[in-house]
Amino acid sequence: MHLENRPRLKALIEEEQRMGASIRIQLLGPNVGVGFAQENQGVILNNYFLRVDDPNFSEDRLIVVLFHELGHMKYFAEVPKLERIQEDSEFRAFENSILETRRLAEQQNDPGPLNLAMRCIALRQISGREPQHYQAAIDRIIASELWKDCKDCQKNADQDSGDNS
Numbered sequence: 001m002h003l004e005n006r007p008r009l010k011a012l013i014e015e016e017q018r019m020g021a022s023i024r025i026q027l028l029g030p031n032v033g034v035g036f037a038q039e040n041q042g043v044i045l046n047n048y049f050l051r052v053d054d055p056n057f058s059e060d061r062l063i064v065v066l067f068h069e070l071g072h073m074k075y076f077a078e079v080p081k082l083e084r085i086q087e088d089s090e091f092r093a094f095e096n097s098i099l100e101t102r103r104l105a106e107q108q109n110d111p112g113p114l115n116l117a118m119r120c121i122a123l124r125q126i127s128g129r130e131p132q133h134y135q136a137a138i139d140r141i142i143a144s145e146l147w148k149d150c151k152d153c154q155k156n157a158d159q160d161s162g163d164n165s
């Protein structure tokens with residue numbers, strides 16, 4: 001594993017593995033994406049993006065991807081194959097990424113991944129380039145109570161730190 005420079009990601013992967021998640025790191029090249037969830041294989045993170053020193057693939061981003069893909073695995077475990085709906089699977093993935101990064105913000109005083117996750121989802125909502133099932137899942141997450149709670153929580157954090165910008 002090439003995680004020497006990604007200590008927070010490394011700790012989270014190890015924590016999830018201890019709780020039974022299957023997470024593998026595999027070198028896959030730049031054109032196939034950062035992470036995947038496959039029912040039989042678990043979460044696969046593309047080592048290509050773990051090794052590059054590119055601000056577009058910051059540790060915060062990789063943490064968000066990890067939790068997104070783990071959300072897909074939870075959906076696979078919760079819903080029988082014939083009843084699965086792509087939009088619902090994406091919703092569960094976005095929801096898990098928000099829930100877990102909020103936990104980091106609240107319990108580990110590490111708001112970076114939550115802020116990035118929310119910024120990316122908000123940008124994707126207005127990009128006009130998302131496939132229909134993604135767009136629908138994004139619209140649902142932004143309309144959710146969870147999203148509203150996290151927005152309020154961010155506002156309070158800004159006030160606490162005296163940041164009025």
Ligand SMILES: [Zn+2]
Nearest residue numbers: 068072090093
């Ligand atoms: Zn997804």
